[in-house]
Amino acid sequence: MNKVIxxxxxxxxxxxxxxxxxLCYSYxxxxxxxxxxxxxxxxxxxxxxxxxxxxxxxxxxxxxxxMPDLIRPIDIEELAEDPNIKLFMTPGxxxxxxxxxxxxxxxxxxxxxxxxxxxxxxxxxxxxxxxGYVSPLDTFVPPAQGEWYNPDVPTYPFDxxxxxxxxxxxxxxxxxxxGKRVDPKTGEPLRDLIFxxxxxxxxxxxxxxxxxxxERANEVGLPFVHTPMDFPVMIRKTGDERDxxxxxxxxxxxxxxxxxxxxxxxxxxxxxxxNMPGIRxxxxxxxxxxxxxxxEKDEVKEAAHEAQxxxxxxxxxxxxxxxxxxxxxxxxxxxxxxxxxxGAGHYNNGWTWLNxxxxxxxxxxxxxxxxxxxxxxxxxxVSTSAYExxxxxxxxxxxxTVNPETMDDMPWIAKxxxxxxxxxxxxxxxxxxxxxxxxxxTWQDGKPFTSEDIKFCIEYIRDNQIPLYVQSWDNLxxxxxxxxxxxxxxxNSTGYWYLYTYAGMTILPKHIWEGVEDYRNFRPWEEPHxxxxxxxxxxxxxxxxxxxxxxxxxxxxxxxxxFFRNHPDHPLPATEITEAEQELTxxxxxxxxxxxxxxxxxxxxxxxxxxxx
Amino acid sequence: xxxxxxxxxxxxxxxxxxxxxDPVSTILDPNLxxxxxxxxxxxxxxxxxxxxxxxxxxxxxxxxxxxxSFWSKKPVIDEIMERLPNTxxxxxxxxxxxxxxxxxxxxxxxxxxxSKFDIAAIGSGLFAYGVPTFFIGLLLLLVFAYxxxxxxxxxxxxxxxxxxxxxxxxxxxxxxxxxxLTITIAAFGGWALxxxxxxLDVLTEDYIVTxxxxxxxxxxILFKHxxxxxxxxxxxxxxxxxxxIFTGSLITEVIFSWHGVGRFLFxxxxxxxxxxxxGCFYIIAILVLLSNFFADILYSLVDPxxxx
Numbered sequence: 001m002n003k004v005i006x007x008x009x010x011x012x013x014x015x016x017x018x019x020x021x022x023l024c025y026s027y028x029x030x031x032x033x034x035x036x037x038x039x040x041x042x043x044x045x046x047x048x049x050x051x052x053x054x055x056x057x058x059x060x061x062x063x064x065x066x067m068p069d070l071i072r073p074i075d076i077e078e079l080a081e082d083p084n085i086k087l088f089m090t091p092g093x094x095x096x097x098x099x100x101x102x103x104x105x106x107x108x109x110x111x112x113x114x115x116x117x118x119x120x121x122x123x124x125x126x127x128x129x130x131x132g133y134v135s136p137l138d139t140f141v142p143p144a145q146g147e148w149y150n151p152d153v154p155t156y157p158f159d160x161x162x163x164x165x166x167x168x169x170x171x172x173x174x175x176x177x178x179g180k181r182v183d184p185k186t187g188e189p190l191r192d193l194i195f196x197x198x199x200x201x202x203x204x205x206x207x208x209x210x211x212x213x214x215e216r217a218n219e220v221g222l223p224f225v226h227t228p229m230d231f232p233v234m235i236r237k238t239g240d241e242r243d244x245x246x247x248x249x250x251x252x253x254x255x256x257x258x259x260x261x262x263x264x265x266x267x268x269x270x271x272x273x274x275n276m277p278g279i280r281x282x283x284x285x286x287x288x289x290x291x292x293x294x295x296e297k298d299e300v301k302e303a304a305h306e307a308q309x310x311x312x313x314x315x316x317x318x319x320x321x322x323x324x325x326x327x328x329x330x331x332x333x334x335x336x337x338x339x340x341x342x343g344a345g346h347y348n349n350g351w352t353w354l355n356x357x358x359x360x361x362x363x364x365x366x367x368x369x370x371x372x373x374x375x376x377x378x379x380x381x382v383s384t385s386a387y388e389x390x391x392x393x394x395x396x397x398x399x400x401t402v403n404p405e406t407m408d409d410m411p412w413i414a415k416x417x418x419x420x421x422x423x424x425x426x427x428x429x430x431x432x433x434x435x436x437x438x439x440x441x442t443w444q445d446g447k448p449f450t451s452e453d454i455k456f457c458i459e460y461i462r463d464n465q466i467p468l469y470v471q472s473w474d475n476l477x478x479x480x481x482x483x484x485x486x487x488x489x490x491x492n493s494t495g496y497w498y499l500y501t502y503a504g505m506t507i508l509p510k511h512i513w514e515g516v517e518d519y520r521n522f523r524p525w526e527e528p529h530x531x532x533x534x535x536x537x538x539x540x541x542x543x544x545x546x547x548x549x550x551x552x553x554x555x556x557x558x559x560x561x562x563f564f565r566n567h568p569d570h571p572l573p574a575t576e577i578t579e580a581e582q583e584l585t586x587x588x589x590x591x592x593x594x595x596x597x598x599x600x601x602x603x604x605x606x607x608x609x610x611x612x613x
Numbered sequence: 614x615x616x617x618x619x620x621x622x623x624x625x626x627x628x629x630x631x632x633x634x635d636p637v638s639t640i641l642d643p644n645l646x647x648x649x650x651x652x653x654x655x656x657x658x659x660x661x662x663x664x665x666x667x668x669x670x671x672x673x674x675x676x677x678x679x680x681x682s683f684w685s686k687k688p689v690i691d692e693i694m695e696r697l698p699n700t701x702x703x704x705x706x707x708x709x710x711x712x713x714x715x716x717x718x719x720x721x722x723x724x725x726x727x728s729k730f731d732i733a734a735i736g737s738g739l740f741a742y743g744v745p746t747f748f749i750g751l752l753l754l755l756v757f758a759y760x761x762x763x764x765x766x767x768x769x770x771x772x773x774x775x776x777x778x779x780x781x782x783x784x785x786x787x788x789x790x791x792x793x794l795t796i797t798i799a800a801f802g803g804w805a806l807x808x809x810x811x812x813l814d815v816l817t818e819d820y821i822v823t824x825x826x827x828x829x830x831x832x833x834i835l836f837k838h839x840x841x842x843x844x845x846x847x848x849x850x851x852x853x854x855x856x857x858i859f860t861g862s863l864i865t866e867v868i869f870s871w872h873g874v875g876r877f878l879f880x881x882x883x884x885x886x887x888x889x890x891x892g893c894f895y896i897i898a899i900l901v902l903l904s905n906f907f908a909d910i911l912y913s914l915v916d917p918x919x920x921x
Contacts, residue, residue: 467649553872554768
């Protein structure tokens with residue numbers, strides 16, 4: 001089976017880019033075999049290796065067994081050729097786009113924006129710059145968002161004649177003397193239109209895309225000027241000051257299309273908020289409000305599809321490409337689940353970590369994976385880094401999870417859930433989100449997990465006004481626990497998404513956190529558990545227990561024997577998990593060999609000198 | 614010195630707070646609500662007027678506090694102390710080895726001017742000086758971690774590390790070898806060329822001719838009359854390289870995933886983490902001042918004319 005998969009990947013990689021793109025999508029349908037019990041391995045090491053070349057060497061020499069999120073085509077091609085490594089590729093929840101400043105002329109003209117959309121060579125960009133390891137994107141929701149993605153929207157394939165036709169039709173006439181098109185309002189040649197990108201040093205592909213677009217724009221008489229700039233400066237100019245004409249950048253997206261609301265609703269056209277293009281369209285706002293506040297899935301789905309159609313007509317952005325998530329694993333390991341949208345090794349894909357096992361034994365063993373950054377904090381309430389999520393996600397369990405094949409919601413800690421409306425004031429409608437919990441769940445220190453933990457957690461983040469969880473407390477009225485295994489959250493606003501706001505929240509143990517007054521400076525991973533030896537205060541209900549973090553070196557998690565979905569066949573460890581130590585010879589030989597060689601060379605040199613004399 | 618230090622503190626504050634970016638803007642998340650961004654700014658203390666932030670900053674520095682990192686929520690001094698042993702081990706050792714090798718090569722090359730040894734020393738020195746550090750690092754990794762896999766690819770210790778003390782020391786040395794070689798190779802050339810040029814100038818002086826006429830051995834001329842006279846400029850460069858031992862070597866740290874101060878400082882700049890930037894540059898400024906001070910003292914020790 002592995003050989004077949006490898007052959008498929010190789011075939012995919014050898015294909016031409018456009019064909020490759022199609023194949024990659026079909027390949028990603030095969031997510032691998034999985035079950036909802038686990039984990040099978042005894043421990044996971046997160047080995048911090050910062051740059052891709054050493055990561056690749058560590059993977060090839062067996063120092064680690066997984067390299068995450070490959071980006072550089074050269075790495076992908078090299079690893080695809082290695083018979084001991086298999087690649088897992090899946091379309092990502094990602095959008096790279098060109099944004100116009102619609103507050104300024106000529107970008108306030110929809111015809112002008114549409115003409116620019118026609119000069120974007122998306123196929124060429126994916127083929128030449130990315131060697132086919134990204135997918136051209138035409139919509140404001142990437143295909144990886146599944147049912148929320150609307151493929152039936154107007155598209156703008158590369159067509160310079162069409163661009164010329166639209167510009168001519170809108171009276172942006174080409175001035176033969178200057179070679180520039182004329183502004184129909186002033187009759188003067190268009191001013192220089194500044195195109196921001198990050199610098200070549202920081203983001204070479206983005207800078208190159210900017211250069212390509214400007215080159216094509218100049219061919220149709222549009223005076224685009226490519227201006228690479230320091231990244232923080234670009235963020236300030238586009239985000240806070242709105243002082244730009246156009247720029248390219250990327251968003252990493254979630255599982256749902258809620259970004260449409262935060263990126264394109266007119267209420268976010270204020271400095272610091274994320275409506276960068278400054279789009280203000282009442283009809284679109286109405287649709288986006290249905291998407292944000294709607295309580296029925298069908299209703300919000302319809303709104304998401306309508307919003308995509310409308311945005312494709314209004315063209316505040318031109319979506320350019322969406323990248324793949326590519327993970328490399330050693331062929332010695334099986335049970336890898338290639339979850340659409342997130343990829344095989346992403347922190348939102350817990351299935352791989354439940355099912356992963358060595359090919360020669362179904363249970364036990366140590367798995368070592370690369371972590372591309374060091375960790376600043378393992379406090380769930382302040383962490384913003386994906387690398388920290390990589391380590392923390394196996395420690396905690398969400399209320400719901402996602403079926404990796406269908407991408408449907410799946411019961412996890414909550415066996416059942418519902419969302420309904422209520423009248424919180426006369427004539428004012430809010431929503432109640434209720435979760436019914438499994439009764440067999442315990443924290444990693446053996447204490448029972450109950451609805452009181454969820455109530456405490458939500459009230460704690462509300463009382464402390466924790467910024468990263470603002471959506472969880474901003475519209476909160478109260479939390480009720482009718483019994484130990486039912487929790488109801490009352491909100492003064494409606495929205496289908498509240499179900500997921502709480503379902504994906506990290507739930508903290510009340511008996512640990514209730515004494516924490518300053519959550520910002522609490523370092524649970526460094527404080528020993530008050531009762532259970534060997535544990536820290538960083539405990540959850542997930543499949544792995546946090547064991548240690550050596551700053552800048554590695555983090556380690558071990559199997560949680562109390563996990564509520566433990567594999568029935570996983571034998572309990574007879575003793576402490578043994579730590580594999582380096583054999584002394586492995587470092588004695590090179591350390592001693594180098595000075596000996598040096599001395600030998602020196603003696604030879606001296607001997608040569610004395611012979612001459 | 615106090616006035617210089619105060620000026621440095623003030624410039625540190627002004628430069629970093631004038632940077633056209635703020636820490637919250639480095640979080641690129643379309644689902645991070647505007648309200649959350651505002652709350653984060655408040656949490657970082659960025660909602661305060663600039664002059665109040667300046668007073669707080671000076672007050673903290675005077676009481677020996679470098680502040681708390683926005684991102685790790687850990688005191689900057691703790692963050693630095695966590696990395697400093699690794700940094701000093703790597704860059705300190707590398708400074709010593711590169712100085713020793715470079716200066717030795719420079720001395721012998723100048724004493725055998727025009728010989729094969731001299732040409733080889735200049736050639737290797739120029740080559741090592743010109744080749745980018747990342748290239749040397751990657752080449753060493755390719756050869757000694759992949760083709761002949763006798764050294765590890767990353768870190769300061771094995772993952773997991775050995776538990777016995779002696780084995781632990783050996784383990785650290787094993788991990789140190791490749792990054793140390795990288796910096797030493799990248800840095801020895803500069804020392805060799807500089808020493809050779811200084812010595813060649815000195816060896817043409819009249820007092821050297823006099824020494825030779827007196828029948829002194831070449832070894833005595835070279836070390837007692839030649840090398841002694843180039844010590845003041847060498848000490849200046851050595852003193853100026855001391856702050857570099859603290860700031861670490863960013864590229865080598867990244868290639869070998871060495872947990873050091875260099876990368877910490879770089880990340881502080883990239884994330885617009887004001888306390889980290891201000892704290893690190895404050896320490897660097899102090900080190901520069903102290904290094905210059907010690908260099909002045911050393912001058913007087915090696916050159917009696919200055920004492921007069």
